[in-house]
Amino acid sequence: MNVSTTLSLAGSALVRNTLRSLLTTLGVVIGVGAVVIMHAMGQGATELVTGEIQNLGSNMLVIIPGGDSRAAFGSALLSAPLFRHADLEAIRRECDAVRYVSASNSLMVRAVAGEKNRLTTLFGTTPEHYATRDFHAALGRLLNEEDERQAAKVCLIGETVRRELFGAGNPLGAELRLSHLTCKVVGALVSKGVSTFGTDQDDLVFMPSTTFARRLLGDDRLGMIMISAVSEARTDEAREQVTSLLRQRRRIRQGDDDNFAVRDLREVQALLGKVTGVLTSLLAGVAAISLVVGGIGIMNIMLVSVTERTREIGLRLAVGARPRDILQQFLIESVLLSSVGGLIGLVFGISGAYLVSRGMHIPYSVSPEACTVAFSFAVLVGVLFGVVPARKASKLHPIAALRYE
Amino acid sequence: MTSASEEVAAGGAPLLRFHEVSKIYGEGEARVHALRDVSFEVHKGEFVVIMGSSGSGKSTAMNVLGCLDVPSSGQYLIEGVAANELSANVLAKLRNIRFGFVFQGFNLLPRTSALDNAQLPLIYAGMRASERAIRAKKALAEVGLAGREGSMPNQLSGGQQQRVAIARALVNSPEVLLADEPTGNLDTKTSHEIMHLLTDLNHTLGLTIVMVTHEPDVAKYGSRLITFRDGRIESDRQQVPL
Ligand SMILES: Nc1ncnc2c1ncn2[C@@H]1O[C@H](COP(=O)(O)OP(=O)(O)OP(=O)(O)O)[C@@H](O)[C@H]1O
Ligand SMILES: [Mg+2]
Numbered sequence A: 001m002n003v004s005t006t007l008s009l010a011g012s013a014l015v016r017n018t019l020r021s022l023l024t025t026l027g028v029v030i031g032v033g034a035v036v037i038m039h040a041m042g043q044g045a046t047e048l049v050t051g052e053i054q055n056l057g058s059n060m061l062v063i064i065p066g067g068d069s070r071a072a073f074g075s076a077l078l079s080a081p082l083f084r085h086a087d088l089e090a091i092r093r094e095c096d097a098v099r100y101v102s103a104s105n106s107l108m109v110r111a112v113a114g115e116k117n118r119l120t121t122l123f124g125t126t127p128e129h130y131a132t133r134d135f136h137a138a139l140g141r142l143l144n145e146e147d148e149r150q151a152a153k154v155c156l157i158g159e160t161v162r163r164e165l166f167g168a169g170n171p172l173g174a175e176l177r178l179s180h181l182t183c184k185v186v187g188a189l190v191s192k193g194v195s196t197f198g199t200d201q202d203d204l205v206f207m208p209s210t211t212f213a214r215r216l217l218g219d220d221r222l223g224m225i226m227i228s229a230v231s232e233a234r235t236d237e238a239r240e241q242v243t244s245l246l247r248q249r250r251r252i253r254q255g256d257d258d259n260f261a262v263r264d265l266r267e268v269q270a271l272l273g274k275v276t277g278v279l280t281s282l283l284a285g286v287a288a289i290s291l292v293v294g295g296i297g298i299m300n301i302m303l304v305s306v307t308e309r310t311r312e313i314g315l316r317l318a319v320g321a322r323p324r325d326i327l328q329q330f331l332i333e334s335v336l337l338s339s340v341g342g343l344i345g346l347v348f349g350i351s352g353a354y355l356v357s358r359g360m361h362i363p364y365s366v367s368p369e370a371c372t373v374a375f376s377f378a379v380l381v382g383v384l385f386g387v388v389p390a391r392k393a394s395k396l397h398p399i400a401a402l403r404y405e
Numbered sequence B: 001m002t003s004a005s006e007e008v009a010a011g012g013a014p015l016l017r018f019h020e021v022s023k024i025y026g027e028g029e030a031r032v033h034a035l036r037d038v039s040f041e042v043h044k045g046e047f048v049v050i051m052g053s054s055g056s057g058k059s060t061a062m063n064v065l066g067c068l069d070v071p072s073s074g075q076y077l078i079e080g081v082a083a084n085e086l087s088a089n090v091l092a093k094l095r096n097i098r099f100g101f102v103f104q105g106f107n108l109l110p111r112t113s114a115l116d117n118a119q120l121p122l123i124y125a126g127m128r129a130s131e132r133a134i135r136a137k138k139a140l141a142e143v144g145l146a147g148r149e150g151s152m153p154n155q156l157s158g159g160q161q162q163r164v165a166i167a168r169a170l171v172n173s174p175e176v177l178l179a180d181e182p183t184g185n186l187d188t189k190t191s192h193e194i195m196h197l198l199t200d201l202n203h204t205l206g207l208t209i210v211m212v213t214h215e216p217d218v219a220k221y222g223s224r225l226i227t228f229r230d231g232r233i234e235s236d237r238q239q240v241p242l
Helices: A003-016 A018-056 A073-079 A085-094 A128-132 A145-150 A159-166 A209-217 A232-249 A265-308 A310-318 A323-360 A368-394 A398-402 B004-010 B058-065 B088-098 B114-118 B120-124 B129-142 B158-170 B188-204
Strands: A060-065 A098-113 A116-125 A137-140 A154-157 A175-178 A181-189 A204-208 A224-229 A260-264 B016-025 B032-042 B047-052 B073-078 B099-102 B176-180 B208-212 B224-229 B232-238
Touching: A003 A018, A003 A323, A018 A265, A018 A323, A018 A368, A060 A232, A060 A265, A085 A098, A085 A209, A085 A224, A085 A232, A098 A128, A098 A159, A098 A209, A098 A232, A116 A128, A116 A159, A116 A209, A128 A224, A145 A209, A154 A159, A154 A175, A159 A181, A159 A204, A175 A204, A181 A209, A204 A209, A224 A232, A232 A260, A260 A265, A265 A310, A265 A323, A265 A368, A310 A323, A310 A398, A310 B088, A310 B120, A323 A368, A323 B088, B016 B058, B032 B058, B032 B073, B032 B232, B047 B058, B047 B188, B058 B176, B058 B208, B088 B099, B088 B120, B099 B158, B114 B120, B114 B129, B114 B158, B120 B129, B129 B158, B158 B176, B158 B188, B176 B188, B188 B208
Parallel strands: A116 A204, A154 A181, B047 B208, B047 B224, B099 B176, B176 B208
Antiparallel strands: A060 A224, A060 A260, A098 A116, A098 A175, A098 A224, A137 A181, A154 A204, A175 A181, B016 B032, B016 B073, B224 B232
């Protein structure tokens, strides 16, 4: 018996019980779908984080007030003193493993331009910030040392703010009221899109950190300092220099805990990697279980089918089918079942991955390899769980099978 | 008593041979002796008719002849070779190519067209689909079912179903036709048409036929009549066919 005949036989047997066949494949559908979605999510998140870190530069460190998480987190954060502009200057002067120092403080404000307004985040940053965070001007210019020194009333707007407040019009030179301060727009930024955590990286306004401190807050304290090491190899050195300098400036005695923390992007990356790793293995477990459950479902329905079709098998044997032909027929039927399940699973998985990527703002990345592996597993499930029913069918005795009621 | 292999060597082995074949069903109280030490030979080109009362073991003997069942004791030899020494694959090939079997209860595949039912043996002969359809159509036409190729068994009368079963038995041009009451459901006229077809195949192609029937009219077409009674052969004689 040739393959095409066997296939069409198996196909018509399955079509005869369409609903039953579809229900049987459900486990495989879910298994394959889960594998595809899970892989796409893991892949997308990894891509995103890696991309972000490349954006930020892997030799960047973030210094925030508050101790390590060992201390009661909230109280340490609240009681720890903020940084001052003088700290920036000191790091710039004394730490030779540090290339850029930039500070950033932020506030939610309502930005008003003429009739329109938008609630957005206002950052007071030093000019180095643009280099360390990889911001570029799409229109006009970035803020510079001169603006910083004069605490100039100028600002730089993100793409979202530009679109919402100015639409297609030219924002350069326009007046933007930020809280009680009116600034001139001198530049608009190149769009950075949405971050790992789903925040819009273009929904922001920048002003010089001095303007922010003196004119807006009336106070020169800083919530965060970002530094960039001279090279990736000297990141640890930069961390040590900054830590000892700040301990000294903040008068922390030997043996006492820091009241600030220096965080490294690799730590963030490693943590995220761990989280996605756990997620991946969890979902792989779910996928494996549903594939096995799906396989048992297929085996069950194939056993039912063999019993139902005992007379048919007897007749086929009587007109010259070899045991091998019967084995092949039922095995192909179960493989066809699991393959159809696999295909439906792929369709669900791919469209699910697309929806998830849209919903969670992560890149859509379904790899052909993952699809191939998932589908192969579905086929394998069909073979493994189809063997028992198919062998049972092929072992039947012609007359006993023909007389089966 | 010569052994099977000697006969093969001599080239004189009968086509089919029962040697003291017994078939026992069930165990203990429920034991049924369907066949008791039955011995007979069928030679190439013979048209053997088997008669006998219900339960006398005719179908049991046919099943053994068609390699669908095995004797409890004794031997069934095909051209001198014991059937129980043949592998499952060789038996399958025998059933496929050399034997055509008409079952007492038709045994058509349900929800399968007459054409597909008739071509079933050809599938296992490895024939291409297009050729299978041509041959199955021809076989259906021979039993008077031209035009009914697409009908499902439940859309056919009992007699038509029986003729599909006959077409299926003949479709692969077997050497031996084993027919268990092939005309049981047919009217006299159709019965005679079918018998003419079989006689014709017997004469022109040398098709060997072993046929069970209850109807004396139909039995007259055979060249030899074996009568069964209680699992034994009561009589076995040549006759002049109609
Ligand atoms: N599978 C079986 N299990 C138990 N007994 C059986 C089985 N098959 C046949 N028999 C018994 O064997 C005996 C012979 O049956 P068989 O079918 O050969 O009769 P038959 O001559 O073909 O009768 P009929 O003319 O009614 O078809 C019967 O008594 C029957 O009850
Ligand atoms: Mg019978």
